[in-house]
Amino acid sequence: MADLKTRIGSLELENPVLTASGTFGYGLEYQDYMDITKLGGIIVKGTTLMPRQGNPYPRMAEVHMGMLNAVGLQNKGVDYFVNSIYPAIRNIDTNMIVNVSGSSIADYVETASRINELEDIPAIELNISCPNVKQGGMAFGVNPASAAQVVEAVRKAYSKTLIVKLSPNVTDITEIARAVEGAGADSVSLINTLLGMAINAETRRPVLSTVTGGMSGPAVKPIALRMVWQTAKAVRIPVIGLGGIQCVTDAIEFLLAGARAIEIGTANFVDPAISEKIAAGIGEWLDSHGCRSVDEIVGALEC
């Protein structure tokens, strides 16, 4: 059996499969359908300093081979996470990673430093790319200078593995990736959702309460692959690839494009056991292709 282990900064993953924030709850929701400890890690729902109600319903629209969401970072805040959720998830035998979001640099720093104290959380994913909030979120992630600024500030407050999640809603994602690498990020994950919209022709109204939302699902995979490939060539830190991964072959394609790990997102909604199946399937794929480790195929694209 091929060696599935991979590394993101100082974070050791048993296999390269993570679940994407906002698509897997806190992991517990999926326990009826799969063994969540078979994953390389679980990236839990975006957490902010203060509780957030999120956007009004409707927040979701199905589109061809995917969906739009406009959840708007609904969560009960970092205090609730620390006091009520962390005790329930800290002993899950896989890497539990917290996605951190904010509307100001001070928010990001405070939330990250609270999470830094949690012994069983080995990494955070800094979300500078949420398209569904009015302040902060993506605003930080679409400009190299502001992206670097927030990452630099969080880096000082957070000592463990710092992953920065990038927005695809930019002209050149490699520019942002290089900026956050320079500011001390241990890894970048990409892509967050693509800004889109849906209209109901009968009512002449937008489907989402926020008019626009973030698009995900298999329809975005070619864009995500392209951006992962470009970014992996542009930075030295490990890249985590996500965007429309549905099956083992999709995951392998991201690894070939240069991703050292991958995240499964929207596909969790269609098959709640898909992440475990893909983790097992990557091993089988490597074996059947004569590869001894994941490392052998990371960035092994021939072109």
Added chain:
Amino acid sequence: MKQSTQTDLVVRSCRMLSERAVLVVMQACSPVPPVRPGQFLQLLLPSCKGTYLRRPYSIHDFDERTGTVSLLVQLVGKGSTAVAGLKEGDVVNALMPLGNGFDLEKPFENALLVAGGVGMAPMYMLGKELRSMGRNFTYLFGARGESQLLRLDAFREIAATAISTQDGSVGETGLVTENSILGKGGFDSIFCCGPTPMMKAVAQYAVKNGLPCQVSLEHHMACGMGACLCCVEDTVEGHVCVCKEGPVFDINKLKWQI
């Protein structure tokens, strides 16, 4: 213990009940955890072109001995049209059961089960459960006309059934909230499922008469298990997922203007 499972379902029969409603009976291929009335399933329809997500449908009936699940589905879009196209022997995939269902713990002696249109779907299993619990109850169904009243004979076998139609084709003419049964029933609890305006009117009646009332909501969902936070309803506890905290809510929890 598992609350929910992923299982394939084999279609045993699929029958149009009207131009816009279908009754599908399917057999689970693996054991299903206990199902309570008002719970739903998330159906994946491989044959359905142009859709990506699962579709939530209320569980109309479930026989735990045989693993037979029935759905009463209204044809509204691509997903439900694909359901109507299912043939005997077809295999679909389901996550089930999901949600909380009706709360039957609270004491009541004489319940009124109100439904409009395809809101009749969960009322069949609820009626069977109440009957096995030895509770008194009456159905009250509302529809525009006769063709929107589904499986009336089956419902009538379970309990006395009052009907209101807007065109007067069956039962009394008017809305469910105008039905004469309300005046003479002596009801002490209401369970309701149907279009939102109807449920709000019933909730209003319940509040005015000091009756406890539970309503079953229908929101667009992605995951069905409280992970994606797409199907939220605004409640006294803030935004909560209809899939996980509902789909059945006590009206006192909702922020409806009633």
